[in-house]
Amino acid sequence: MPETPTGTWAGRVRDDDRAGAFTNDLVTLGARVRGRTLYPGDEGFAESCSGWLLTVEHRPAVVVEAADAGDVATAVRFAADTGRPVAVQSTGHGASVPADGAVFIATGRLRELSVDPRAGTARIGAGLRWGEVLAATAEHGLVPLCGSSDQVGVMGYLTGGGLPLACRTYGFAAGHVRSLDLVTADGRLRTVSPTREPDLFWAVRGGKSNFGVVVAAEIELLPLRxxxxxxxxxxxxxxxxxxxxxxxxxxxxxxxxxxxxxxxxxxxxxxxxxxxxxxxxxxxxxxxxxxxxxxxxxxxxxxxxxxxxxxxxxxxxxxxxxxxxxxxxxxxxxxxxxxxxxxxxxxxxxxxxxxxxxxxxxxxxxxxxxxxxxxxxxxxxxxxxxxxxxxxxxxxxxxxxxxxxxxxxxxxxxxxxxxxxxxxxxxxxxxxxxxxxxxxxxxDRVGRAYAEETYRRLAALKAVHDPDHLFRINHTIPPAPAEGIA
The missing domain is CATH 3.40.462.20 (Vanillyl-alcohol Oxidase; Chain A, domain 3)
Incomplete structure (x- = not known):
């Protein structure tokens, strides 16, 4: 059953008139998702938005521990409706900006994992770490292009481009992604690939979380033991x-x-x-x-x-x-x-x-x-x-x-x-x-991560897919419309 606020937070929602409509919306949000919703003061709140990199501390308005892609879509729509930014985290290895006041989506429960040995591919949920993927694929004599740590979350790695240990042989891991499922700023779940919304597929692989919340990926595996x-x-x-x-x-x-x-x-x-x-x-x-x-x-x-x-x-x-x-x-x-x-x-x-x-x-x-x-x-x-x-x-x-x-x-x-x-x-x-x-x-420093033409294209695509800059709790690329991008 969906969870609703309990304990001290519920009392604050009822007793604090200054909280107004936003706190009422928080109660509604908790009733609309299958996973847990946690509020400041709730048991487990701090742990749910903490991560591997402790130098960045988060103080979001609410944490949604998403049980499925539908929860992610609900949380994104809620953020858009209430004027809050979205933050997303699996393991917290790539934390960069405090998620203060944000709708914080924790993807650790999105644990889908299937291997197709004949196709040489794996489908991976956003809550998985590379160690889990390695264990599942290696038994088939297949392996992914992982980095130096098996504790790193798959999606943060892939959306950052992914510099694998075998980088000189195979290039960036982003080049071995076949498709991504992500929730965009309009709350829609999309599957993007070289043939389905290819511009968005291009942007997400390297553009980090600026374009949506990735909930699953299909990647190529290498036939290696x-x-x-x-x-x-x-x-x-x-x-x-x-x-x-x-x-x-x-x-x-x-x-x-x-x-x-x-x-x-x-x-x-x-x-x-x-x-x-x-x-x-x-x-x-x-x-x-x-x-x-x-x-x-x-x-x-x-x-x-x-x-x-x-x-x-x-x-x-x-x-x-x-x-x-x-x-x-x-x-x-x-x-x-x-x-x-x-x-x-x-x-x-x-x-x-x-x-x-x-x-x-x-x-x-x-x-x-x-x-x-x-x-x-x-x-x-x-x-x-x-x-x-x-x-x-x-x-x-x-x-x-x-x-x-x-x-x-x-x-x-x-x-x-x-x-x-x-x-x-x-x-x-x-x-x-x-x-x-x-x-x-x-x-101004984020721009250093991209060639000038690449950054302009990313900013233009951001204006198309996230014009209100909902996804800004990251190394942010502000939307900048450009002629010719549709």
Missing amino acids: TVYGGELHFPVEDAGRAAHVLGSYLAWAKEQPEEMSSSVTLMRFPDAPQVPEEFRGRSLVLVRVVCMGDEERGRRLVEPLRALGPGKDTCRAMPYPEIAGIYQDPKNPVMVHLRSALTYELDEEAVAELVSFIDPAAPGGPFPGIELRHLGGALDRPPARPHAVSTQGAAFHLWLRMPAPPERADAVRGTADEVLRRLRRWDTGAQLPGFQFDHDSAP
């Missing part, structure tokens, strides 16, 4: 060793075929009791690899990195689902500051700048984690199903992840600013839409 991959740890005692490893990696990466995708991460840990003893006060260079060739091919390609003398080497042939553990991304909610950039090729001067941040001889902090993901390959070719995301010709994706407890938030942001300032010479000025967070949520 194993992959060669892993991590090489290089403890560095001084800046010279760090520069040698980083410079050698960059030279190696330039020579790699498309079947090899990789990244390098620079880390320096404080000498603090909360840090595991094996890392306390130490600096590391970590190289991660994912090779789509066989084991012999993978071993041969990685051999120049092994010649650098890693302290730890986990590279091996592994079942494909295990690649989601290579990066060891945190599974539990975290309070971190996240920043990103796209860079040109990096030279010796860039190496020196990067290494300076993990120099063990430097007194005190800062302690940023700096990752460089090698791009190029299939990412630079037009996808078979065009979408709104591209690397804009960049050579590397730079990704900063820094613990940011409230008492250190300003210092952490200052450190991130300093890293990006000192690397500005190699910064293309662009970003990827799936890696824009609170710092990059303003429209």
Whole structure:
């Protein structure tokens, strides 16, 4: 049975005349959806709108835990009727803007999952994480183009473009989406594909949640069982060793075929009791690899990195689902500051700048984690199903992840600013839409995620499909009508 407000909130609705028509509408909303509706003060309200990224806090007017696509449509129509923005969240890995006063749609209960082994496809509900999809598809010898964490929600990943671990071989995951079911600002459930509303299909894959609430997706799967991959740890005692490893990696990466995708991460840990003893006060260079060739091919390609003398080497042939553990991304909610950039090729001067941040001889902090993901390959070719995301010709994706407890938030942001300032010479000025967070949520910065022509087209399509800007609790693209878009 549909749930209606109870307890303290119901009392407030009855007793507070200032709440007026909106609170009466809230009661009506609760009676019209199959899932739960939660209100400020209700048990479970805070948990339902929390997520993986704890640095963004939400204070919505109401949370709708949607039981099906019909609930999503009802919540969107309610938001439009009451003049409230819509926020949507599954896992909260991509949180960017506080959903204050919004109608917050939690999609975690949309758990449809079916695999068609003959067609090599999967149909996935918006509440699923990649780990669940990997488990269901791998038993058929089929796998999706997932990213570095199996805890990330499928829809936020796909609508942000999806940078898979095998990105140089297969390009963006968005190019392997066959169709999407989404609820648009008019409250309609639509299925979009290359033949059904192709402009909207193009926009949603890269335009994030600016065009509607995606409730399900049909994606292509790859016929794979194993992959060669892993991590090489290089403890560095001084800046010279760090520069040698980083410079050698960059030279190696330039020579790699498309079947090899990789990244390098620079880390320096404080000498603090909360840090595991094996890392306390130490600096590391970590190289991660994912090779789509066989084991012999993978071993041969990685051999120049092994010649650098890693302290730890986990590279091996592994079942494909295990690649989601290579990066060891945190599974539990975290309070971190996240920043990103796209860079040109990096030279010796860039190496020196990067290494300076993990120099063990430097007194005190800062302690940023700096990752460089090698791009190029299939990412630079037009996808078979065009979408709104591209690397804009960049050579590397730079990704900063820094613990940011409230008492250190300003210092952490200052450190991130300093890293990006000192690397500005190699910064293309662009970003990827799936890696824009609170710092990059303003429209003038959101535009960096797209080529100029792409952004104009997205803004024009926004004016067609969401002219009242209902979907703005995100890295927002304001509607801007343009001649020729219908």
